[in-house]
Amino acid sequence: MIEPLLSLAMSMHSNPGVYAVLLGSGVSRSAGIPTGWEVVQDLVRKLAIMHGEDCEPDWEAWFTSKFGQEPTYSGLLDAVAKSQAERSRLLSAYFEPTDNERERGLKVPTAAHHAIARLVKSGHVKLILTTNFDRLVEQALEAAGIAATVISSPDAIDGAMPLSHGRCTVVKLHGDYLDIRTKNTPVELQSYNKKTDKLLDRIFDEFGLIVCGWSAEWDTALRKAIQRCKGRRFTTYWTVRGELMAAAKRLIELRGAMALNIGSADEFFLQLTEKVEALAVIDRPHPLSAKVAVAEVKKYLSEPKYRIQLHDTLLQEAGRVVEEITSERYPVGKAVNEDEIIKRINDFEVLSEVLVSMMATICYWDAESRHTVTWKKTLDRLVNLPRLQQWHRVLRGLQYYPACRILYASGITAVATDRLTTLSSLWAGAVVLDVDTNAFLLQGVLERLSGDVFKVLPDYERCRLPRTERLFETLRNVLREFLPTNDAYEAAFDRYELLQSLWLVDQTGWAMPGAFAYRSLRPSMDSMLAILTKRGESPNSGEEVVKVFFGGKQTRFEQAMISVLKAAERARW
Numbered sequence: 001m002i003e004p005l006l007s008l009a010m011s012m013h014s015n016p017g018v019y020a021v022l023l024g025s026g027v028s029r030s031a032g033i034p035t036g037w038e039v040v041q042d043l044v045r046k047l048a049i050m051h052g053e054d055c056e057p058d059w060e061a062w063f064t065s066k067f068g069q070e071p072t073y074s075g076l077l078d079a080v081a082k083s084q085a086e087r088s089r090l091l092s093a094y095f096e097p098t099d100n101e102r103e104r105g106l107k108v109p110t111a112a113h114h115a116i117a118r119l120v121k122s123g124h125v126k127l128i129l130t131t132n133f134d135r136l137v138e139q140a141l142e143a144a145g146i147a148a149t150v151i152s153s154p155d156a157i158d159g160a161m162p163l164s165h166g167r168c169t170v171v172k173l174h175g176d177y178l179d180i181r182t183k184n185t186p187v188e189l190q191s192y193n194k195k196t197d198k199l200l201d202r203i204f205d206e207f208g209l210i211v212c213g214w215s216a217e218w219d220t221a222l223r224k225a226i227q228r229c230k231g232r233r234f235t236t237y238w239t240v241r242g243e244l245m246a247a248a249k250r251l252i253e254l255r256g257a258m259a260l261n262i263g264s265a266d267e268f269f270l271q272l273t274e275k276v277e278a279l280a281v282i283d284r285p286h287p288l289s290a291k292v293a294v295a296e297v298k299k300y301l302s303e304p305k306y307r308i309q310l311h312d313t314l315l316q317e318a319g320r321v322v323e324e325i326t327s328e329r330y331p332v333g334k335a336v337n338e339d340e341i342i343k344r345i346n347d348f349e350v351l352s353e354v355l356v357s358m359m360a361t362i363c364y365w366d367a368e369s370r371h372t373v374t375w376k377k378t379l380d381r382l383v384n385l386p387r388l389q390q391w392h393r394v395l396r397g398l399q400y401y402p403a404c405r406i407l408y409a410s411g412i413t414a415v416a417t418d419r420l421t422t423l424s425s426l427w428a429g430a431v432v433l434d435v436d437t438n439a440f441l442l443q444g445v446l447e448r449l450s451g452d453v454f455k456v457l458p459d460y461e462r463c464r465l466p467r468t469e470r471l472f473e474t475l476r477n478v479l480r481e482f483l484p485t486n487d488a489y490e491a492a493f494d495r496y497e498l499l500q501s502l503w504l505v506d507q508t509g510w511a512m513p514g515a516f517a518y519r520s521l522r523p524s525m526d527s528m529l530a531i532l533t534k535r536g537e538s539p540n541s542g543e544e545v546v547k548v549f550f551g552g553k554q555t556r557f558e559q560a561m562i563s564v565l566k567a568a569e570r571a572r573w
Contacts, residue, residue, distance in 0.1 A: 004258045005268075008210070008237050009275035012124045018234055019208040020127040021116060023137070026213025026241070027265045031113075032106035033134045039094050039177075043076045095134050095177045112212075113140035115269035118328050120146055120168045124276055127163060127207060128170045131219060133177035137170055144328070152176040154193035163203070171199070173222060192221045200225040208234025209255075212265050216247040226251055239268055277329050278343075290357040290478075293317075297361045304370070310362075311374045317355045318381040324351050325399050326386055332395035338456040344398050345457065349474055352402035356409045356478055364413040364482045369422050375410065376429055379403060383441060393450075400448045407445060408471050408496065413482050415499065416492045420548040427503055442500065443508055464571055468497065468515045491531075494519060498531050501567070502560045503549050517568035525561060528568075 012019055025035045034042070044063045048055035055062035063071040080090065097107035109117075117140040119125040128137055128148075141148045149161050152172040163169055173196070192200070204226055216223055236257035238248065241264070252259060262268040300310035325348055359378065362371055382403040388396070407426075414423045427442040451467035460466045472493055476486075483489040497514025505511040516531055532545055550556040 004237060004260045005271060006275065007258070008235075008260070009272055009279060011208070011235065012119075012272075012276050013279040015208075015234070016122075016124045017126040018206075019125060019210055020129055020203055021125055022209055022211045022214060023128065023130040023132060024212070024214025025132055026215075027110070027112055027130075028132050028134050028136055029213070030264065030266065031108060031110050031134075031136060032101065033132070033136065034094055035132075039091075040071050040076060042094075043080060044071050047076075047080070091177050107134075109136045109140035109143070111266035112264075112269040113137055114143070114328075115266075115273040117141050117144040117146065118273050119269075119276065120144070120148075121328075122277065122280065126166065126168055127203065128168070129203070130170065130172055131174050131214060131222070132172070133175060135176070141168060141170075150176075151199075154195040157195045157199055163206075171203075173219075190220045192225070197221075197225060201228060204229035205231045206233065209236040209257075210239075211236065211257075212239040212262075212268065214248075215245045216251055217245045223247060223251065227254060232256060239265070274329075290354050293354045293358050294361050294481075297358050298365065301362065301365050301371070307370070307374075310371060311377075314355075314358060314362075314374055314378045315381060317358065318378045321352055321355055321402050322382060322385065325402060330395075330399075332388065332391045332399065335392050336395065341394070341398070341453060341456050342458075344395075345401065345454065345470075348398065348401045349405070352405055353478070355402070356405050356475070359406050360409040360413045360479060360482065363410040363419070363422070364417055366419075367417075369419065372422055372425065375422075376426060379406060379426070379441060380429065382406065383445060394453050397448045397450055398453065400445050403445050404449050404467075405471065405475065407442065408493075409475050409478055411500070412475070412479060412489075412492050412496045415496045416483060416488075418544070420499075420544060423499070424503070424548050427500075428507075440507060443504065443510070446504075446512065464518060465513065465515060472515060490519070494531050498528060498564070499545065499549065501564045502545075502557070505563045505567075506550060506556055506560045511563040511567035513564065513567040513571040517571040525565060528561060528565065 008019075025033075029035075041059060044059045045055055048059070048062060051066070053062070053066075060071060069075065095107065101107050113136050116125065116128065116137070120128075120141060121144050130137060138148060138150060146168055148168040148170045149166050150170045150172065151157055151160050152175050160166075160169065173192075200222075232255065236252075236255040238252050238257045238259050239262045240259050241262055244252070244259075251257070260268070296313065297310065300306035300313070330344055330347075355378075359375065362375060366372075383400065385399055410426075411423055414420070427440060429441040449467065451465060454466035454470045455461045455463065457466070457470065460469065463469045475493075476489060479489060479492075483492055494514065494516040498516050501512050501514055516528065546552060546554055546557045550560070
């Protein structure tokens, strides 16, 4: 049987926008936000202190005896703070964080709030119901760049955007903490305004429901609204932490709801969001499949009049890749487990596949190098990533993996067609890294993307050069059109890596070996020269390499060969 969480994730993925989220006080409790009743309790205790009396053990009875009425949120606020400004300052201590609290992560949106905002941003959630007075949901949505329609009183219902048209609607069933019309006491929670009841009848009939942090014990009017709904178009999922209250049990049975045992609201919404997003990545329809994209590129290459279309197509696709790999699905602020690293490697390969195919096609067929500038701009877009204040080295490095794949795929096809000048100018392009230092584009990408990170992949832990082996394996099918035989592919791959190593050591002093180091029985000057010389050519064809990459200076070339040979020998060991 499919687990309820997986069932919910699949249903949300298949039916984006049809599930409403109902949040109770349990979701905000971990942020240190008090419930409305706890605010009332604290205000009564403060009143008792000001009267020089002790309200314990029954503070509610003390207040009723003292003032002749039951304590209410609005009544207490009206008594202790007459003006709106005074009420705002009084309540800010309960709902707004001090600098110290913010540093401790209190009274700010939790991981659950931010995960819900991600579901809203991706279009999987459009409606949020909450019994909470705080503004943590709104703050999380704002941080995600979402301007939600907020309904916190009956009179706001009339002017609100229709639920089916708005990007996100937040319905605060019991009001906002700055509005004294909030519902808090058992008497106030007995019934809703007719407008609110009508809205809830529609919601519970048309939407599925995800309930989290709500006990159902005190909110009589909300219970009645759920009980009134006879239809079950979509399933209700009710999260359970600990023992269910009797009222919740009755509603679960009435709605035929699926109960999900959770550790916390943070854990539940994070897991749900990750599963929904994983399904979206797998199933996301792409406007250009790799084959269609290659056909488009070939058409644009056929005539100069398509130069602008090719430029725009490449830059648009590069922008899409950058947006994906730097999205909230792949945070880089702190370390993650090996499973997440493996997932990112696989995801980034899928996300960059179309662009890799397009770039390789350009480098193979652009005989007159008309589109070198567009090629450079595309890679610049992938390498000059959004600046960050903090990042984890491995995770930030993985964001350069798509650029590395494109460098290799493009470079291999350029080598296969002897367009070495294009390759040299590309490698020498400048890139500004996170630490405000300039580096050659090739150097910046390879230094950021550590080869060791690929050792987490199955069967890669014992690889001598795991990054090289992964690139060799995953680019094979992409380049099969240009290099149909395995021998031709291997020869072009090794030639590219050897040229890359020679250029790097000459320009930067970094002698980086490649798979050529252990493909032959033992690396030697002759074996490396043979790699540089394509089959059927004379040994003198290496002169082009000296001319393009070393300014025609044989001495520089020989010194680079010696350094790379030493690195190759070390790699074998």
